[in-house]
Amino acid sequence: MMSQSHVIKSEMSSSLPYISHGKGIYLYDQDGKKYIDGCSGAVTANIGHGVTEVIEAMNKQANKVSFAFKTHFFSEATESLGKKLANWAPGSLNRCFFVNSGSEATEMARKVAVQYWQEQGFNKKNRVISRWMSYHGNTIESLSMSGHVLRRKSLSHLLKDYPAIQSPYYYRCDEDVSLKEYGLRCANELELAIHRLGAENIAAFIAEPIIGASGGAIVPPPGYFKRIREICDEYNILFIADEVMTGMGRTGKNFGVDHWDVVPDFMALGKGMTAGYTPMAATIMTDEIFDVIYYGSGEINSGHTYSGNPQSTATALAVVKYIEDNNLVRNSFRQGEYLREKLTELMNKYEIVGDVRGLGLLNGIEFVKSKESKEPFALSAGITKMIIEKAFSKGLIVYPASGAIEGRAGDAILVAPPLTVTKDEINQITSILLLVILEVQEEVSLKTHDS
Ligand code: PMP
Numbered sequence: 001m002m003s004q005s006h007v008i009k010s011e012m013s014s015s016l017p018y019i020s021h022g023k024g025i026y027l028y029d030q031d032g033k034k035y036i037d038g039c040s041g042a043v044t045a046n047i048g049h050g051v052t053e054v055i056e057a058m059n060k061q062a063n064k065v066s067f068a069f070k071t072h073f074f075s076e077a078t079e080s081l082g083k084k085l086a087n088w089a090p091g092s093l094n095r096c097f098f099v100n101s102g103s104e105a106t107e108m109a110r111k112v113a114v115q116y117w118q119e120q121g122f123n124k125k126n127r128v129i130s131r132w133m134s135y136h137g138n139t140i141e142s143l144s145m146s147g148h149v150l151r152r153k154s155l156s157h158l159l160k161d162y163p164a165i166q167s168p169y170y171y172r173c174d175e176d177v178s179l180k181e182y183g184l185r186c187a188n189e190l191e192l193a194i195h196r197l198g199a200e201n202i203a204a205f206i207a208e209p210i211i212g213a214s215g216g217a218i219v220p221p222p223g224y225f226k227r228i229r230e231i232c233d234e235y236n237i238l239f240i241a242d243e244v245m246t247g248m249g250r251t252g253k254n255f256g257v258d259h260w261d262v263v264p265d266f267m268a269l270g271k272g273m274t275a276g277y278t279p280m281a282a283t284i285m286t287d288e289i290f291d292v293i294y295y296g297s298g299e300i301n302s303g304h305t306y307s308g309n310p311q312s313t314a315t316a317l318a319v320v321k322y323i324e325d326n327n328l329v330r331n332s333f334r335q336g337e338y339l340r341e342k343l344t345e346l347m348n349k350y351e352i353v354g355d356v357r358g359l360g361l362l363n364g365i366e367f368v369k370s371k372e373s374k375e376p377f378a379l380s381a382g383i384t385k386m387i388i389e390k391a392f393s394k395g396l397i398v399y400p401a402s403g404a405i406e407g408r409a410g411d412a413i414l415v416a417p418p419l420t421v422t423k424d425e426i427n428q429i430t431s432i433l434l435l436v437i438l439e440v441q442e443e444v445s446l447k448t449h450d451s
Contacts, residue, residue, distance in 0.1 A: 022049025025418050025425055027397070035392070038429050039399035039416045043212065043245050043362065046272035047322050048418040054277050057318030058311070066311040070303065077314035084320050085273075085284060088254050091263035095290040097283045097300060098308035102244035102270030103137025105281040106145065106206065109240045109266040111302055113204040116238065116289050119296035125203045129193050129237075133167040133404055135214045136206060136242050136268075145206055148214045149407025164197065165189040167211055168220045171355045171366065172374065172405070183221025190231050204238040204266070209256025212245040216364030216401035216412025217357055225262040238265040238289070244281065245362065248272035249323055249419055252333030252360025259359060265289060272419075278315040280306075328419040335421050336360040342430040343415065349434075352383075352441045361419055364401060367411040369444075376409040377444075383411040386440050396432040 003013065017029035025048050027035045040046055047054070061077065068075065078098070086094040097112075099105050110128055117125035130136065132147035140158060143151065147163035168186040170179055177185070190205060209225065211218040232239045241264035246256030250272050253259055257267075266289070270281035293300065306312065323329065340356060340363060347353040347365075354368035367383050369375040377383045384402040391398050404410035417429060 024048045024050070025421055034395055036396045036425070036429055036432070037417065038391070038396050039414050040272075040418050041276060041397075042271065043250065043399065043414060043416045044271040045276040046248060046250060046419050047275045047319060047326075047328065048420045051277075051319075051322060053322055053325075054275075054315065054318045058277065058315050061311055061314035064310075067306075067309050069305075070307050070309070075308075075310040075313065077310050077317055078308045081313045081317045081320070084317060085269070085282060088248075088320070089267060089284050090255065090258060090261075092287040093263065093267055093284045094287050095285050097285070097303075098313065099281045099283065100279050100304055100306050101137070102242075102268060102281050103139045103142040104304065105244060105268035105270050105283045106136040106240070106242050107139055107141045108283040108302060109268050109285070110141065110145065110204065110206070112283065112285060112289065112293070112300065113238045113240065113266065115297075115300070116292055117203055119292050122200070124201050127197060127202045128161055128240075129165065129190065129197070129202060129205045130161070130163040131165050131167040131207055132163045132406075133169065133211055133215050133218075134163065134206075134208055134242075135212065136208075137244075146214075148403075150403040153407070164193040167207075167215065167218065168224055169215065169218055169404070170221060171218075171357070179221045180223055183224040184227055186221075187224050187227035187231065190228060191235075194231070194235050194237065199235040199237065202235070202237050204240050205232055206240040206242055208242045208244075209246045209259070210251060210359055210362055212362065213399065213401050213414065215404045216366055217359075217362050217414055217416075218364065218404075219357055219359055222260065225257060225260045229262050229264075232265075240264060240266040240268065243267045244270040245272075248320070249329035249332050250360060250416070251358075251362050252329065252336050254329060256359075273319070274312065274316045275319045277319055278312040280312040280316055323419070326420070331421075332360040332419040335419075335423070335426060336363065338423055339363055339415065339417075339421075339426050339430070342426060343433075346430065346434060346437060350437050350441050352444060353437060358415075361416055361421065363415045364412050365415065366404075367413075367440075376405055377411055379403065379409050381444075383440065383444070384413060386443070387411075387413055387436055390436045390439055391432060394432050394435060396429060396436070398433075 082096040130145045134147040144159040144161040343356040355366040399414040401412040
């Protein structure tokens, strides 16, 4: 039957339940069904749903003023948020520019990187190097930087740049090298790409500290990002860390890069920064970059209608305060360890669970035909979709991360509950996952018997 809805959904013919309300890690639809938000929506609702302190702060700001345009007024909430994020960020990452989405945050970093070089007379330094198996956003420019084969596919003729190097993915490395050596090898690919393209043409390198939706929480080898930083410094290339998913405590530290004590030149933030209470994101840059522009043209020639509007900044400020007041970064680290322990038990039990990985509460499970050979399922078998749908019907929401193997195969999910999650809630998540995986494994083996 033709859809009666006046709203266009991404999957146009899908019929989704209507959301009613949410509290903590739970969401409720209008029929009264309860769901565990096992992936914080799109790894976004980091403090859980219906947090009173944030709702009160939103009301308070709305009662004063919701919108005042950025060229007419500045606001206390906006200044306080900038200061807070600067305190959270490492090194001299002290200057924030506010945008509305993660895509805009990575694109903004890309634009300012080019401007930084232009201000110093390096007009050819325009190109950005990125990695295959990455996602930096959905605008044409941010998608150009993304190495997500499936998402690029239909628009590839419009995309300007393309990724130039591989991401480290040790689980699928079939050579006999140590993790450390593999990490260095992967990082050194950046140097090779710089030689091929010419440092004089390259403005920046962009990477997700831990690969999110395009790989399923793939953690880089230790030493990888240290070497990346060294190469960027040696060839005068700025390093943009896309912390849209990994930032604000999601991985058990303030930011993903903090796991290796690496300080990038830019960080793109989004998602957990406002935890879904308002659509907002930020690009943070170092004092050094800021100064070159401040004492140069003195102008950032970019921005959006809603950049830094008081309603959103007051909301984000309340979210970040809530994370601090409730020690959620620490909780993310501790509960993440517990969650991985439980997921590893599943891995040991089921043939189709090939790998469990992650840091803090950003975790991935990769599904394979055989644990020993690591042979992936055909994409057409739809294993990720099967897992997601079965989990959803049992009241657990998890996030798909399929197609990591050059867009041709690769089944994985993200398990990334709100940072407020408790041990008991983790047990609820893993006991549903256990049933789901058992069912899928049985169905898969029945099919293999039949054919
Ligand atoms: N970068 C990363 C690492 C992301 O995970 C995402 C969103 N999944 C984006 C950028 C784009 O963010 P948005 O959807 O808010 O534009």
